[in-house]
Amino acid sequence: MSKLFPLGITIIIPLGVIFLILSFPLTSNTGPKSFDPKVFQTDEIELLTAKISEVDSLLTDSILPILADLKGSKEGADKLEQNMMKMKAELANFKHILPKGQNNNKIDELLALVPGDQAWLDEIQDFILLQSSLNNLKIRWEPDIQRVQKGQRMYKQLCMTCHGKNGDGVPVTPEKSVTVPADAESSVLQVRPRDFTGITHKDKKVVFKFISTEREYSPALEDDLRNTIKSGLPGSPMPGFTSLSQEEIDALVDYIKTFAYLTWKYGNVNPKVYVSPKPPHDLEAKVRIDKGRQAYLTLCMACHGDIENGKDPEKDKTVDWVDSSGKPIPIMPRNFAFEPLKKGKFQELFNSIRLGIQGTPMPSNPSLSDEDTWDIISYILHLRKMANEGKLPHKKN
Amino acid sequence: MLPENISTFGHLVDNLILIIFVITLMVTVLAFGIIIYAVIRYNRNSNPHTTYKFGPFISKIIYLDAAMIVFDLIIAYASVSGWAHVIMRSRSDLISEHKEYVDVRIIGRQFFWSFNYAGLDNKMDTNDDFIIANKLVVPIDTLVLLNLTSGDVIHSFFAPHLRLKYDAIPGRSMDVWFKATKTGSYEIACAELCGAEHYRMKAKLEIVTKEQYKSWLNERSGALSVR
Ligand SMILES: [Cu+2]
Numbered sequence: 001m002s003k004l005f006p007l008g009i010t011i012i013i014p015l016g017v018i019f020l021i022l023s024f025p026l027t028s029n030t031g032p033k034s035f036d037p038k039v040f041q042t043d044e045i046e047l048l049t050a051k052i053s054e055v056d057s058l059l060t061d062s063i064l065p066i067l068a069d070l071k072g073s074k075e076g077a078d079k080l081e082q083n084m085m086k087m088k089a090e091l092a093n094f095k096h097i098l099p100k101g102q103n104n105n106k107i108d109e110l111l112a113l114v115p116g117d118q119a120w121l122d123e124i125q126d127f128i129l130l131q132s133s134l135n136n137l138k139i140r141w142e143p144d145i146q147r148v149q150k151g152q153r154m155y156k157q158l159c160m161t162c163h164g165k166n167g168d169g170v171p172v173t174p175e176k177s178v179t180v181p182a183d184a185e186s187s188v189l190q191v192r193p194r195d196f197t198g199i200t201h202k203d204k205k206v207v208f209k210f211i212s213t214e215r216e217y218s219p220a221l222e223d224d225l226r227n228t229i230k231s232g233l234p235g236s237p238m239p240g241f242t243s244l245s246q247e248e249i250d251a252l253v254d255y256i257k258t259f260a261y262l263t264w265k266y267g268n269v270n271p272k273v274y275v276s277p278k279p280p281h282d283l284e285a286k287v288r289i290d291k292g293r294q295a296y297l298t299l300c301m302a303c304h305g306d307i308e309n310g311k312d313p314e315k316d317k318t319v320d321w322v323d324s325s326g327k328p329i330p331i332m333p334r335n336f337a338f339e340p341l342k343k344g345k346f347q348e349l350f351n352s353i354r355l356g357i358q359g360t361p362m363p364s365n366p367s368l369s370d371e372d373t374w375d376i377i378s379y380i381l382h383l384r385k386m387a388n389e390g391k392l393p394h395k396k397n
Numbered sequence: 398m399l400p401e402n403i404s405t406f407g408h409l410v411d412n413l414i415l416i417i418f419v420i421t422l423m424v425t426v427l428a429f430g431i432i433i434y435a436v437i438r439y440n441r442n443s444n445p446h447t448t449y450k451f452g453p454f455i456s457k458i459i460y461l462d463a464a465m466i467v468f469d470l471i472i473a474y475a476s477v478s479g480w481a482h483v484i485m486r487s488r489s490d491l492i493s494e495h496k497e498y499v500d501v502r503i504i505g506r507q508f509f510w511s512f513n514y515a516g517l518d519n520k521m522d523t524n525d526d527f528i529i530a531n532k533l534v535v536p537i538d539t540l541v542l543l544n545l546t547s548g549d550v551i552h553s554f555f556a557p558h559l560r561l562k563y564d565a566i567p568g569r570s571m572d573v574w575f576k577a578t579k580t581g582s583y584e585i586a587c588a589e590l591c592g593a594e595h596y597r598m599k600a601k602l603e604i605v606t607k608e609q610y611k612s613w614l615n616e617r618s619g620a621l622s623v624r
Contacts, residue, residue, distance in 0.1 A: 157594040158530065161507040161549060171548035173507060232528050237504075237548070239511045239530035240617075243601055340516075340526050384524050 039061035050345025091201065141264050143254055150257025154248060159256075162193040167259035170301040170324065192321070192329050193238075196259035200321050200329065206260040207359035210343050212351060215269040219263055221271065225253045234340035276350040277370055283346075283378045295372055303361065307383055310393035320359060331360045336380045337387035349377055400557045403579040403604065409479035410560035418473050420468045457531035480580045483561075488542060488572050495540035495570035495576075499610075501533065505552030508594035510585065516618045525618045531600040535582050545571045553589035558605055562588055577604040 017083070018350035155163075164170040169192055198206040210228060228247050232240030241249070257264040282288060305313040313333035321329035334341065343352055353373050355363030365373070386392045402411060438444075461582050492498055500521060502513035518523030521544075535541045545554055547565040555562040559575045587598035605613065 157508045157597050188570045232530070237511070237528070239509075239528035241530045243530070243532045338524055340524050387524060388518055 138215050141257065143258055143261075147251045147254045148258055150248075151251035151253070154244075154252050155255050159252070163196065164193070167196035167256065168199045169193045170389070195321075196256050198260055198263070200323055201359065202322060205359075206263045209357045209359060210348070210352065210360060211355070212274050214274065214355070221273065222253055225256065226250075228334065229253070233342040234344060235334070235342055274351065274355055276347040276354065279346040279350070279377075280374055283374065283376070283381055288375050288378040289382045290373035291372075292377070292382070295376050296379050299365070299368075301377065304336065305333070307335060307337045308386075308392065333362075337383040337392050346377060349380070350374070353377070401579075402560060403583065404559040404561065405576040405578060405582070406479070407558075407560040409475075409482060413472070413475045416471060419559050424468075435471065461574050462583055473573055476497065484573065485573070491540060491542065491574055492508075498540040500533070500542050500544075503533075503546070503554060503565065505545075505547040505549075505554065505587065505598075506623055507549050507592050508555070508587070508598040510552075510587075510598070510600040511548070512600075514614075514617070517614060527617055529617070532603065533585060533600060534603045534605060534610065534613055535577065536607045537577050537604050538608065540574060540576050541574070543573045545573060550591050551589050552587045552598070555586045555588035556583065557586075558583040558602070564589060568595070579590050580604045580606060 022248045059318055076354060115307070155167075161173050164172060171193060192200075194208065195201065196206065198204045206219040208224060208228075211220040213221055213224075228238070229241050229244070229249055229252060231242075232238050242250070293308075296304075303310040307313075307373045313335050314330060315330050319328040321331070323329055341349065344347065350373055353365055353368065353376060356362050383392070398470055399411060399414070416465065498519075500515040502515075502521060504511040504513065510533070511528055511530055512533050513521070513526060513528045514529060515521045518525060539564065543554070545565045546569060547567040549567060551567070551580055552565040553562060554565055554573075556575075559577065561575050563571060563573050565571070567587065581604055583602040583604070585600040585602050587595055589595075591598065
């Protein structure tokens with residue numbers, strides 16, 4: 001023992017002390033680690049806002065006035081040419097901080113053009129129109145850094161696994177649809193989580209399916225996102241996050257918006273919100289069902305299938321959505337009888353018929369009267385009842 | 398010491414814990430008792446020279462083994478009977494025994510629990526299903542059938558008040574069940590390290606009365622489901 005004691009003092013204890021000192025920085029390291037430094041690092045969010053204000057001032061202070069000057073004047077053209085090199089440099093500066101897929105391509109195009117060229121001018125004009133939706137660059141939303149940071153933490157916990165690290169709908173853990181039967185044809189179909197950046201859309205547009213404003217309004221109301229987060233989308237793996245508080249949902253929505261920062265920042269400040277009428281009481285009346293069937297057969301059957309006679313909806317053939325490997329992402333029209341409806345309340349369904357579903361072939365039907373719409377809903381309700389009572393032919397059952 | 402037991406089979410688990418605790422306590426007390434006795438009785442003053450005593454070899458084996466076998470049998474009985482009651486029950490058996498039941502499919506995800514409800518018709522994969530994250534609402538005194546799986550990595554569904562813990566494994570679906578005996582709000586956790594946010598993978602377990610459950614279900618299932 002006495003022989004061992006000096007060993008303890010000379011080697012083990014100093015080693016322990018060194019280890020403790022070395023491990024100290026590890027314990028003081030708080031705050032979430034980030035996945036993609038460009039998009040996720042919390043310190044970078046501050047940098048991001050600073051950069052973005054640079055971009056904004058560039059747009060509002062130099063480009064817009066010059067464009068305004070330019071209308072029909074020769075001096076303006078000269079002035080613009082003088083500023084071109086400077087602007088080009090500045091555009092290159094902020095290129096990397098813009099949300100992925102949103103404007104990068106656009107800026108690449110811009111940079112490739114010769115300064116002072118008419119094409120360059122057109123492109124700049126295009127670029128500004130894209131950002132402001134022709135709305136004089138009115139600021140609709142500004143991120144609150146703390147809220148965004150909180151939202152980021154929550155996103156990593158609750159959303160990232162499906163919606164992806166970069167919010168582009170590429171799941172960290174891909175999953176097959178739980179509602180589509182696992183036969184050869186439809187097991188190819190995967191439920192595609194929403195892409196918050198717009199990178200998979202053919203026009204690089206940020207699109208949300210279920211919104212309560214006119215179709216042209218971009219991209220959605222905050223309330224629409226809140227609703228979807230709260231109630232989920234039945235028939236897809238998206239659950240309803242009912243246990244989140246209002247504050248938490250707000251934080252999440254704020255963070256989701258940073259994936260397409262400019263799109264959300266400049267938008268229609270006063271969107272036209274559509275409020276659907278209250279459902280009538282006689283939705284289960286036979287007259288309505290028959291009328292609804294007629295309307296369904298002419299308006300909806302082509303895509304949604306003649307469900308009553310055992311025909312499934314056909315897989316959509318449009319190529320609005322393309323994944324990173326260039327494969328089109330198919331959109332499946334709903335089978336009203338057997339599948340849960342993503343927005344299944346009467347008024348929500350009314351909205352979907354009236355306003356259409358963005359980013360899908362489902363068109364808006366502004367000319368369809370309220371009564372006709374309710375007739376169709378009444379028929380859908382009838383179909384669902386029949387399905388539940390086992391009176392409809394379907395390969396699944 | 399243990400969280401409150403609110404499931405019908407919780408006492409089986411608690412008993413098992415108690416039995417193991419008592420047995421290990423007995424063995425510990427006995428072993429330490431012998432050591433302390435030996436230290437005092439055979440200390441240097443009273444026993445300056447080492448004495449060796451050899452009894453018949455076989456008797457030592459018998460005493461030790463007999464005790465071990467008895468303890469083992471007690472523990473085996475308690476755990477196997479609990480296991481048989483909780484895990485080794487087929488779905489159809491449970492349904493025919495209880496008749497009334499609630500069906501929930503649980504999918505563990507990084508990093509939340511996703512609870513798929515069968516809706517008003519109580520049938521999975523029909524048109525009135527809905528999914529809720531991080532909140533399991535079930536009625537009291539009703540059989541709840543859980544179908545447990547994972548969407549990504551191994552998670553473990555742990556409801557300490559229900560004395561229920563079972564791994565959620567990707568590609569596999571496991572049937573477990575419980576029947577709650579007390580209303581209230583409790584906690585569900587993930588008991589398998591599953592990634593960076595594992596520590597936040599918590600859900601709420603809400604046991605409500607049957608009437609409350611019915612109205613909640615009605616509200617959640619949406620108007621377009623069949624009443
Ligand atoms: Cu987990």
